[in-house]
Amino acid sequence: MKSVLRRILICDDVADDSFLLKTILQAEDCLVEIVDSGAGVLALLETNHNAPDLLILDVMMPEMNGFEVVRQLRESTKFPFISILLVTSLNDDDANKDLDIKIDGFIQKPIDPDVVIAQVRRILSKS
Secondary structure: OOOOOOOEEEEOHHHHHHHHHHHHOOOOEEEEEEEHHHHHHHHHHHHHHOOOOOEEEEEEEEOOHHHHHHHHHHHHHOOOOOOEEEEOOOOHHHHOOOOOOOEEEEOOOOOOHHHHHHHHHHHHHHH
């Protein structure tokens, strides 16, 4: 019997990174949707009645960075529960010092498919 497909939303302003993540996750039987901006994440969540099981979110984006998206989601009454995995080229210390809100993990760039799979499995096994 096949397990339930998990819905994952990817947000990255670099199309190649989004495509790589999508390819990795589709091989893991995930349903993947992509947006290219923080505003795109918020708009999609507001209009889509099925929240994703996981949001994979790039930190360094123009206009609204990943930290700001996380803050808005965690402060909202609708989406404080969404699991969030940040993708960053920052080292862990730099990333953590700027983040005073709950996330579920980090993936370092350049993206390592094995790390992505391990992190996604760990997070989704909790939900």
